[in-house]
Amino acid sequence: MAGIQRYLLELLKRLPPEQVCEIAPARSINGARAHLWEQTVLPLRSRGHLLWSPSNTGPLTISRQVVTIHDVAPIDHPEWLNPRFAAWYRFLTPKLARRVARVITVSEFTKSRLLETTGVSDDKVIVVPLGVDARFVPQVREQMENAIHKLGLPTSRYVLSLGSLEPRKNLGRLLRAWEVIYHRLPEDVWLVVSGAKGKSLVFQDVPELKALPPRVFLTGHVPDELLPHLYAGAMAFAYLSVYEGFGLPPLEAMASGTPTLVGNRASLPEVVGDAAVQVDPFDVEAIADGLHRLIEDGSLRATLREKGLERAGQFNWDKTAEQTWRVLQEAAED
Structure with missing residues (x-):
């Protein structure tokens, strides 16, 4: 399981279910079709609520949104990526970061790169480190x-x-x-x-x-x-x-x-x-x-x-979820 997948699944276990509604396509889609759904259908389905987009991307038309940006590799190193994928994120990331209410990043390094490459204001970007699952301990x-x-x-x-x-x-x-x-x-x-x-x-x-x-x-x-x-x-x-x-x-x-x-x-x-x-x-x-x-x-x-x-031992998912929920609540109140 990749890091971003684990991040989302661990936090969904811990966020209050009565206050969180998950929005997803009716069936699994990827590539350009997935981005088209995100930019056109998702804004309609999330209207009236604060939207949390947990995986580097989100609809540009929604300002009442918190987006988690895990890194800016498509901007810093497009040569590692499929050219179309890199081009889309080089277009999307700066505009999205400036548009949304809050940006969550997972490290001071990512925050510094985000500030330098997107021009987003410092006070909008909050660092919330990831956690370590309790399953990872010394084994018999x-x-x-x-x-x-x-x-x-x-x-x-x-x-x-x-x-x-x-x-x-x-x-x-x-x-x-x-x-x-x-x-x-x-x-x-x-x-x-x-x-x-x-x-x-x-x-x-x-x-x-x-x-x-x-x-x-x-x-x-x-x-x-x-x-x-x-x-x-x-x-x-x-x-x-x-x-x-x-x-x-x-x-x-x-x-x-x-x-x-x-x-x-x-x-x-x-x-x-x-x-x-x-x-x-x-x-x-x-x-x-x-x-x-x-x-x-x-x-x-x-x-x-x-x-x-x-x-x-200094990193745990309960702390990550608590800090994330605090950011979401502040953005919702604003």
Whole structure:
């Protein structure tokens, strides 16, 4: 499940159901038809109410609206995206941000990029960080071994990389870094890459997946019920994304007791603090060195495990929902 999907589902569990009405098309639609429905039908169906649009987009004709903008990647890095998708959001995002009553963002990084690229006023943008589900905790060995068996992993000693397979996740440099160090590691240590390929309508291709280094295992999509066990069973977690609006997987890994390596760009430093190893995600040698240190240094892993559990404990969905509801109430009263 991608971060924005998890965000919406977690908040819908916690917002007061008697005060929230969900509006959706009669059947699932996507692409240009979905945007057409959003810009034409949704305004008619939400008339008279405050509209909350939780996923980067919303109807331009409605000012009595709160929109959550998770990142501005189509503006900052259109080259990573399908050209039509990027062009639509480069047109939509600035106009929508200036039009609506409030904008919720998920990190100070995204807020700063939003202010710089859209010209929206500072006091209209409120930062509400994401949370970590209570399912992500250290697991018992039996549960972890069961997940390893179900996913067909070749070993129980693995470094995990998780996320949709798209360019900004920086999988190519992670694989090149693994190629640098794998022969210096014990033969039973593998790199496990989990996640479904990004939608072709949105993301460009990831060519590095066509020629994998030795001891790399692709799980594909991971069922949500196995995810906590997959995190907790890993020796280390690697998330070398070069651009994130927030970056939920590192927090989930740390909450699971797994030492974590992240890129030092965008929102990730503010999310992990000093509870993870940070490296330049554009430097293959730095990534390789960070991986090697995490795998070989047991005392470093133990320190990061304790720091990670403490850091992740500061983020929870109840707090996210409470702060979001406060923003919605203020916008409704205005």
